[in-house]
Amino acid sequence: MASNGVLDARERSATLSRLATERFDVLVIGGGITGAGAALDAASRGLRVALVEARDLASGTSSRSSKLIHGGLRYLEQRDFKLVYEALRERDLLVSKLAPHLVKPVSFLYPLYKKVVERPYVGAGLVLYDAMEGTRRPVPHHRHLTARGALRLAPALSPERLAGAMRYYDAQVDDARYTLTVARTAAAHSAVVATRVSAVSVMRGPDGVRVTGARVRDEETGRSFDVSAETVVVCAGVWTDLVHELAGVRAGYRVRMSKGVHIVVPRSAVNADTGMILRTDKSVLFFIPWGERWIVGTTDTDFTGDRAEPAATQEDVDYLLAAANRVLVRPLLRADVIAVYAGLRPLVEAVGEVNGSKGANGSKGAKGAKPTTKVSREHVVDVPVPGLASIAGGKFTTYRLMARDVVDAAVADFDREVPSSVTEQLPLLGADGLVGVRAGAGRLAEDCRVSRAAVEHLIDRYGTLAGEVLDLIRADPGLAQPLADGYPYLRAEVAYAVTHEDALHVDDVLMRRMRLFIESADSGTGVAAEVALIMGRLLGWSRRRRAAETRRYLEAIAAEQTRPAAGASAVAAGVAVAGMAAADAVLAGVAAAG
Numbered sequence: 001m002a003s004n005g006v007l008d009a010r011e012r013s014a015t016l017s018r019l020a021t022e023r024f025d026v027l028v029i030g031g032g033i034t035g036a037g038a039a040l041d042a043a044s045r046g047l048r049v050a051l052v053e054a055r056d057l058a059s060g061t062s063s064r065s066s067k068l069i070h071g072g073l074r075y076l077e078q079r080d081f082k083l084v085y086e087a088l089r090e091r092d093l094l095v096s097k098l099a100p101h102l103v104k105p106v107s108f109l110y111p112l113y114k115k116v117v118e119r120p121y122v123g124a125g126l127v128l129y130d131a132m133e134g135t136r137r138p139v140p141h142h143r144h145l146t147a148r149g150a151l152r153l154a155p156a157l158s159p160e161r162l163a164g165a166m167r168y169y170d171a172q173v174d175d176a177r178y179t180l181t182v183a184r185t186a187a188a189h190s191a192v193v194a195t196r197v198s199a200v201s202v203m204r205g206p207d208g209v210r211v212t213g214a215r216v217r218d219e220e221t222g223r224s225f226d227v228s229a230e231t232v233v234v235c236a237g238v239w240t241d242l243v244h245e246l247a248g249v250r251a252g253y254r255v256r257m258s259k260g261v262h263i264v265v266p267r268s269a270v271n272a273d274t275g276m277i278l279r280t281d282k283s284v285l286f287f288i289p290w291g292e293r294w295i296v297g298t299t300d301t302d303f304t305g306d307r308a309e310p311a312a313t314q315e316d317v318d319y320l321l322a323a324a325n326r327v328l329v330r331p332l333l334r335a336d337v338i339a340v341y342a343g344l345r346p347l348v349e350a351v352g353e354v355n356g357s358k359g360a361n362g363s364k365g366a367k368g369a370k371p372t373t374k375v376s377r378e379h380v381v382d383v384p385v386p387g388l389a390s391i392a393g394g395k396f397t398t399y400r401l402m403a404r405d406v407v408d409a410a411v412a413d414f415d416r417e418v419p420s421s422v423t424e425q426l427p428l429l430g431a432d433g434l435v436g437v438r439a440g441a442g443r444l445a446e447d448c449r450v451s452r453a454a455v456e457h458l459i460d461r462y463g464t465l466a467g468e469v470l471d472l473i474r475a476d477p478g479l480a481q482p483l484a485d486g487y488p489y490l491r492a493e494v495a496y497a498v499t500h501e502d503a504l505h506v507d508d509v510l511m512r513r514m515r516l517f518i519e520s521a522d523s524g525t526g527v528a529a530e531v532a533l534i535m536g537r538l539l540g541w542s543r544r545r546r547a548a549e550t551r552r553y554l555e556a557i558a559a560e561q562t563r564p565a566a567g568a569s570a571v572a573a574g575v576a577v578a579g580m581a582a583a584d585a586v587l588a589g590v591a592a593a594g
């Protein structure tokens with residue numbers, strides 16, 4: 001039976017005791033979008049499911065993407081027609097049915113600079129892009145624009161050489177919030193979801209071969225225990241090879257890491273009413289509207305460093321500024337950069353035979369390898385030993401198909417019939433009844449004595465679950481106050497992150513439940529102590545613990561922001577200095593208070 005999909009951080013010990021004592025059909029390792037999707041896919045087929053995530057939900061790549069739900073126009077050029085077709089179908093399903101509260105259409109301008117050759121080429125691509133979508137159209141068709149029409153929409157573009165433009169539509173999402181919502185929907189179908197629990201080895205059955213679960217470690221206490229499951233599903237993104245190693249298995253593929261960096265600049269720095277996509281020598285560059293900001297990215301380079309903390313370098317940031325400034329009238333300045341973030345794409349390369357339902361893309365090994373921009377974004381499923389299925393590659397956009405494929409492979413040798421995937425028919429939490437909640441926003445605002453803008457902000461982030469956040473405000477009207485000046489987030493959202501969204505630490509709130517980490521020039525350090533106070537009231541933190549939790553966030557930010565500066569990037573250094581000065585000031589306050 002479906003439970004209510006609440007992930008209450010205060011109930012963590014009960015969750016861990018369920019993990020240790022129940023026997024599951026499927027144990028998912030990894031709580032990014034792929035693992036959350038796999039947990040939902042399996043749980044909604046009626047299977048008993050557990051998911052363990054070593055850090056926080058979406059703390060890996062799934063909070064560091066370009067946040068687009070898209071077909072991937074550029075994959076057409078690589079003739080990856082199947083990928084584009086599947087991704088466009090998924091995009092439309094998410095926008096129209098599964099998650100209209102989270103996945104929203106966004107328009108892009110594609111400026112053209114070569115009058116004769118470019119328009120027919122790009123135009124034909126977009127005709128194909130639109131045609132692949134089919135007849136149900138939750139997003140508008142593409143349009144041709146003259147240079148003048150393009151400049152009306154995007155005065156930021158330099159008119160020099162501009163021959164015209166195409167306007168087309170895709171969709172965007174808060175990737176971390178989406179991942180969390182998928183995990184909560186899995187919990188609503190009785191999945192047990194535990195964060196800061198790492199898989200450290202796998203268990204084998206009496207034959208010494210079949211995997212029968214995993215030994216896990218609670219990262220909060222260091223305690224280890226076993227989780228029993230009929231099958232284990234590995235969804236560990238760029239950690240996949242390490243999980244294969246700890247499981248002692250050789251899979252038919254390995255993961256190649258490609259780093260992508262984004263910069264965040266104020267909306268006022270680029271005068272345009274639409275997103276933009278530009279061709280670069282190696283790939284494409286997006287300007288993606290993000291509230292009062294632009295996200296500009298991305299890069300695509302091989303990476304071999306620390307998976308947990310990918311860092312942007314001087315070259316990354318300079319490359320992005322230079323690529324953007326090739327087309328802008330008013331160049332983006334280093335001083336415009338509010339934040340820089342980096343993520344790692346888990347790209348797959350075949351190394352042997354793949355024993356699953358999907359083949360690897362056939363690319364060669366790392367030596368003499370293709371540039372990462374040319375490696376296919378298709379996913380690979382493998383079953384290297386009975387009782388263990390693993391998946392990597394793919395895109396955020398196609399997570400639902402990835403989840404279906406890996407669960408199909410995982411249950412293929414069960415001695416009973418398992419229903420097919422039902423997620424195509426399954427709206428995520430917060431989606432059902434959205435129209436009614438939107439229409440009633442004014443009444444909700446009056447009832448709860450908050451502004452209509454605040455209610456609309458909540459509906460935008462939580463869909464129909466906005467009512468749960470408003471319930472907290474009814475019980476404690478002080479929670480209606482904004483968390484930080486100039487940002488729409490309310491204090492109630494911090495409390496809700498603890499009581500419903502499994503936030504255990506300040507970084508869970510400021511980096512992923514809210515996005516102040518990338519949206520604010522001080523990375524949210526100025527409100528870290530306030531967040532610790534609200535969380536601490538619910539989690540029973542002493543004053544000393546609150547200070548320690550605040551310090552932990554500030555130190556994490558300082559570490560994250562100093563690294564790019566080590567590459568001597570003036571941009572990154574500027575961001576780092578601002579963030580660290582703010583962090584120092586708050587740390588001084590914490591020390592004085594504590």
Ligand SMILES: Cc1cc2nc3c(=O)[nH]c(=O)nc-3n(C[C@H](O)[C@H](O)[C@H](O)COP(=O)(O)OP(=O)(O)OC[C@H]3O[C@@H](n4cnc5c(N)ncnc54)[C@H](O)[C@@H]3O)c2cc1C
Binds near residue numbers: 057066258259344345
């Ligand atoms: C810069 C960039 C831009 C992108 N933009 C887009 C885009 O716009 N649209 C799109 O569709 N796709 C995009 N992608 C791709 C997309 O973000 C990824 O494909 C997707 O997020 C990968 O999700 P995942 O769950 O496989 O991996 P992750 O999100 O990394 O999740 C893996 C999880 O496994 C956990 N884990 C690892 N080891 C263990 C263990 N032993 N025990 C327990 N847990 C463990 C990790 O902590 C991690 O949270 C982008 C990627 C990058 C890097």
